[in-house]
Amino acid sequence: MADDSDLEGKLGKIDFATFVLSLSTSALYQMGLVPGTDGATVPSPSRALARQTIDTLEMLAQKTRGNLEEEEKKLLESLLYELRMQFVKAGGGE
Numbered sequence: 181m182a183d184d185s186d187l188e189g190k191l192g193k194i195d196f197a198t199f200v201l202s203l204s205t206s207a208l209y210q211m212g213l214v215p216g217t218d219g220a221t222v223p224s225p226s227r228a229l230a231r232q233t234i235d236t237l238e239m240l241a242q243k244t245r246g247n248l249e250e251e252e253k254k255l256l257e258s259l260l261y262e263l264r265m266q267f268v269k270a271g272g273g274e
Contacts, residue, residue: 196252200237204259207233211270227270234263 192198208214210233212225242258245271 191240196248197255200240200252200256200259203233203237203240204255207237207263208266211266213270225270227267230267230270234260234267237263 204212207230209216210226210230212221215221237256237260241260244256
């Protein structure tokens with residue numbers, strides 16, 4: 181079993197940017213566009229899971245409107261744009 185104390189030192193502190201980047205990477209993984217942490221690609225992409233993750237980021241954007249720093253707002257908007265484009269490109273735009 182892995183020692184969590186080693187992992188804790190490597191992870192660092194979570195902030196808003198890290199959180200939304202993590203969600204966006206999850207959506208890309210769910211679409212089969214990026215490999216997992218072990219380097220393997222997702223065996224069967226799930227457009228439903230990717231859509232739900234994108235929807236979660238959209239909800240986060242709506243709920244935090246007016247409360248984000250300009251850089252955070254731009255990051256979230258650009259991530260959502262790119263994820264939507266990749267989703268449509270991957271054939272999930274139904």
